[in-house]
Amino acid sequence: MFSIRINCLAYWSALNAHGLTEQFPNKVFIQTPKPKRNKTVFGTSYKFVIAATSKITGILTQGQGNIKYWITDIEKTIVDCFDLPEHSGGYAELIRAFNRTKLTSDKMITYCMAIDNFAATKRMGFLSELLEKKGLTAFIRYAK
DSSP states (O other): OOOTTOOEEOHHHHHHHTTOOSSOOSSEEEEESSOOOOEEETTEEEEEEEOOGGGOOOEEEEEETTEEEEEEOHHHHHHHHHHSGGGTTOHHHHHHHHHHSOOOHHHHHHHHHHHTOHHHHHHHHHHHHHTTOTTOHHHHHHHO
């Protein structure tokens, strides 16, 4: 389990890192439990998005050696983007990413419970059914 102090790559930046969008965000989106000022370092802008500690879950470690970083896993990235779509590049790009990836019901349910956003859960459930996503039957039932 990770400490709640973790700052991780999330939202649109994580969509791009996971190969779920061809659009490259003009900022690096970092999910953090504590308020931090947005920064620009060597011409790269960093947007810190405050999330409740209960929402900080589903984090993977990527990279190796001295170049390790934390990033939300695919399901958590999708759930976070539906929770705060203003950090995802827009609904059109988010729906394409949702359609492209293989998702698991268990993780989707766990992360939806963590974000506690009824509207976002309903949207993802509707899309799962509309796009006939395989393996999401339990998630669709949960969303209903």
